[in-house]
Amino acid sequence: MAAGAAPRPARRGGRREGGSNGPRREAAPGLVSVMESVEAVARTLLSFGRLSRGLPFGRAHGLSSRDPLLPLAPRSQENADPQRTAFLLRKQWTLYSVTPLYRFSNAHLRDYARLLSAFIAAEKQKGLAVEVGVELDIKVAVSSLPYLKGSDQDQAAILVQLSSRSPASPKNSEEKLIWSGWFCCVSGDNLSKNVPEDFTCLPLFLVNGAECYTSIVGSWFQKTFDCSFRRLAISPLILSWMAAMWTGCKVDKTASAMELVFSVPCLPQPLDISYAIHPEDAKALWDTVQKTPGEIIQEEVDVFMDCLYSHFHRHFRIHLSATKLVKVSTAIASAHCDGIIKFLQSQYLTGVLMLLTELAISQIE
């Protein structure tokens, strides 16, 4: 992210004249005109910190100063079968940014699985793995998730799974999944554009499972594809964006509360504050704050958060703005500042991934 740059409030009104208006962003992919692109660039320069809200999320083009041209709704959104993405939901994923992989090929996934398996076995021999006293037979599976991408230029997501079978149990017994990690890129064209031929861009890595396996798998990828992993932290600024954006999303079923968690660590006795708002009331507030159709601007996020802070202050006389926002939870997803995410709705999965891809790319650049 354009680190350190303070968001400048956007100009309201006036922007729309002399160009296309309103929900132009819902235009069919590929029909973006030259005029629009110039305007788009101009608007980006004018207003830092604007996220477009299309169907359902747009390009987070305010977060970096890159050209926000491309169409919003990832085309595969419609194809993402909820069944196939169900295994990604309601699990805690730790986030990493990954630099482009050198000479990675989709055609060799089975070979990679084999090599990684051998690597893990070797590490175990060295005594570097894993659980003390547990003799586990670890199997590696590497597969492609072609439906998890934003645009055609994106690489298909790659899923790595470690399962185990205790040697005590019979040969054909069920294997237990003990670790999952997947690389993905949703609308990450701005990165892949600028990268030489031999590199594969999968800037976002999500992990669920024990840290010891994460470091082994990570080491293998680093050695094999000359890439590097870095934990992806989520700043309070981005968390408040997520709170605002996700609150506005329509949810079919009864939504869970919109919860903000604040931490005040530097007191003699640390304090945590959980502030949960009924989802209908939070959405009603956001709907009155969010005035520009198809766009979200920094000013609106600020007003939304200020409203919540002042409502809190009215009751408790505590300035939430002086505390640290560490976690945001909505019906769509929940995010923690340490770079931990939970997807709760398959409908919005790619939308959230798009935002996370953007954050990962910003961290790499």
Added chain:
Amino acid sequence: MDETVAEYIRRTVLKIPRDEIKTMLEKWGLLSETQLQTINFRQIKESISQDVVQLCEENSVDIKQAAVLDIIYNHVYPNKRVWCVYQMKKTGEEAEFFDLTDFKKKFKGRLRSALKNVTINFREYEDNAIWIRIAWGTPYTKPNQYKPSYVVYHSQTPYVFISASVLKSNLPLLCQALVLASNYHDIREMELRSHSLNSLKDIVFKRYSQNFQTHYPRPLQERNVAPKSADLRIIQENRNEKERIERVNREVFGDGPQPKLEFAQYKLETMFKSDPQMDVLDKKEPFRCLVKFSSPHLLESLKSLAPAGMADAPISPLLTCIPQKARNYFKIREKKHFFPESFVSP
């Protein structure tokens, strides 16, 4: 000795920190001095517990005796459980003489008439605290010793502290038995919960130092205890404001140590109000929120907020009233009055 009793004793001993095992076994008194001397308390806990079980076998310890060890453990480590406070009500003011035997008889009688399978233990401690341990069964199953309920009743007061087990369905029966046995006529749950049993007692028995409203400002000289900086070039810019904050903070929280609570919860059903110029939400219905504060020592933490600049001084009475109101669960609604800024909590 029954296998289940052996297993129960083994698991109970394993809970105890190794250095405390000998003391607790001595308090328990089921093993003789000579027997205790045969145990090597320097071994790993697994081995110690097995030795203890072996000796209990020799003494044919039964489940009721084994349960006493559990009470002793919980009495020393009450903070591992969450305690809720209940208050009993009497009609009339007769100060009746408390008869412990009668209490126990009535309590056991009420529970046993409803449930055939219960294990009930009593143990009296100093300051009139009666500890009751109840393991619940059903008409068809033996009591589950691993999920007992604990009751601490101070007989000279109307307060009962209950650490309910997971089996909440037995709570009404438990309350009935308490009311009957203690000759009260009603019992209600207070909105007060914590891990720290002693702090709960401090709050309801008013054993903490309460804040008193001062009607006169204290003279400044009295509190000028802060060491002045030796370097005269360093001055405190907002000294007056800092001192005002400290003074006001002490007035609302009191001077002494705060009772130890871990959380406070507020269910807000008040209206959302904003600057009309902001043109935001203007609903006629409440803005529903749930706010939870948590900290290893909540009240001390809240007390430090204003001096740290994170809260106004005085901080909201919704927070400072916790010890006086003896509650940490609140439902806040708008007060239908001239002053919309004030809140009622039922």
